Amino acid sequence: MNKGTECVRKILEDHGIPYTCQRGEILSLFIAEPKHYKPNEVFRLLKDKGIGIATVYRTLEILRECGIIIEISAGRDVFYRMKKPESNCIYAHFLCDVCGKIYDCLDSGAAKKCSDFFDLLENSMDMTIKDVNITIKGLCNECKNKEGG
Ligand SMILES: [Zn+2]
Secondary structure: OOHHHHHHHHHHHHOOOOHHHHHHHHHHHHHHHHOOOOHHHHHHHHHHOOHHHHHHHHHHHHHOOOOOOOEEEEEEEEEEEEOOOOHHEEEEEEEEEEOOEEEEEEOOOHHHHHHEEEEHHHHHHHOOOEEEEEEEEEOOOHHHHHHHH
């Protein structure tokens, strides 16, 4: 077993999921190229390895349930991507209305302000926020420039 496989197996087992080749292949995809995947994209990339669409859906669900990947709903589409341990709580995504691309919003200043906002909310409403999933919609930089010029 090579090092990559060993690492994937460890992630799965740390989350209480028994390792199977198919789960390993799907998780490896997310690790090898960290981006947002639609289920049918995962299927398309892995169908040569004999992984069916039903297995893709089932595996994504298992990985999401145990917190290895997160699900992002954007309009009619659902995307998945690795959960980033360093940004434990707040995920903001920008969805372009025109080209449909998804961008991570990675502004640490804005994240700090957001996190202050949730702290306030937790205190004033006496509740615990465990996960925040924000989708911001609009016009991305590329499309904005196309439209302007
Ligand atoms: Zn765009």
